[in-house]
Amino acid sequence: MxxxxxxxxxxxxxxxxxxxxxxxxxxxxxxxxxxxxxxxxxxxxxxxxxxxxxxxxxxxxxxxxxxxxxxxxLSGAAIKDVFLKNANTLERDYQQIIRNLCEEKQSMEDRMMDSHKEMIDYFTVWVHQIKIPITSMQLHLKAEDSKLSRRLTSDLLHIGQYVEMVLTYLRLGADTTDYVFRTVHLDKILGENIRKLRGDFIMKKLDLVYVPSDETVVSDEKWLSFVIEQILSNALKYTNEGSVTISIEKPKTLCISDTGIGISPEDIPRIFEKGYTGGNGHESKQASGLGLYLCRQICNRLGHEISVISEVGRGTTMRIHMDQCQCIKF
CATH class of the missing domain: 1.10.287 (Helix Hairpins)
Structure with missing residues (x-):
């Protein structure tokens, strides 16, 4: 009517x-x-x-x-070929305008995709090139065991993490990413990241509580390792004394807890937003506002779920729930 x-x-x-x-x-x-x-x-x-x-x-x-x-x-690519039958002259004119706009839109998308791919290729080469001097400096510092060398080694590790974060951020913007889903041993990923960050544990004199569990999950090893490394790095960054505890909860949930400064209640709903640093980031000036954002985006695409519980002055607990059906979500 x-x-x-x-x-x-x-x-x-x-x-x-x-x-x-x-x-x-x-x-x-x-x-x-x-x-x-x-x-x-x-x-x-x-x-x-x-x-x-x-x-x-x-x-x-x-x-x-x-x-x-x-x-x-319908999508733009499909709509340009589906038009009204028995259209009058004015409607045919509109249809031609729509065809032209769809073709122009497709052309712009193709150019943007090519440009984005070129940018990713460039930064991929750049990351690999900049890792060479970083690795070289790390090897030189290993020959010397002193407080300064340990500090410099830790700083080089953080530089490498930020470099990898840039590449990860760019790759997430692509329509396709090299996800390889298979059975992954959590102990293997955790062991690699613990060894990578052991210098920070020693330098800050923090205890690590971790009992291997022989737990396996279906995920992408490289991307899951990035998420775990980011969470462990945050735990180390904001914990000045006490310990970091790694445990496996049922069903297939990785739990990383620390005794750090904690997160204020008003910041918790926004810590996974891009660029949001919260009160801790403003005070320490160490946060980039990208780490947890990338963790949430990667977990979404892996079909995992990441959650946080925190109390100011008592610490933070991050959980990665990996018992869900694995599927890439764009």
């Missing part, structure tokens, strides 16, 4: 014009003292024919309306 009322409102001028013609003829017949039945009868016949024509027009317009509504769910 709403569509019919809108249609009649849009064509109101035509109905008024037709009524005006009848009134003009009736007025002329009246002025010349001619019988009004000579104009009223044809007017009545024309009115009936007009009602039939209007009903048919409303029916055709409604069919076009329904088809246009169905086309709203």
């Amino acid at each position: 709403t569509f019919v009322l809108r249609y009649l409102q849009e064509h109101l001028k035509i109905f008024i014009m037709q009524l005006s013609f009848v009134c003009i003829f009736a007025g002329i017949f009246y002025l010349y003292h001619l019988p009004l039945t000579a104009v009223l009868y044809p007017a009545f016949v024309c009115f009936l024919l007009g009602c039939i024509f209007t009903g048919h027009s409303i029916y055709n317009a409604y069919k076009k309306h329904k088809r246009l509504m169905a086309m709203q769910s």
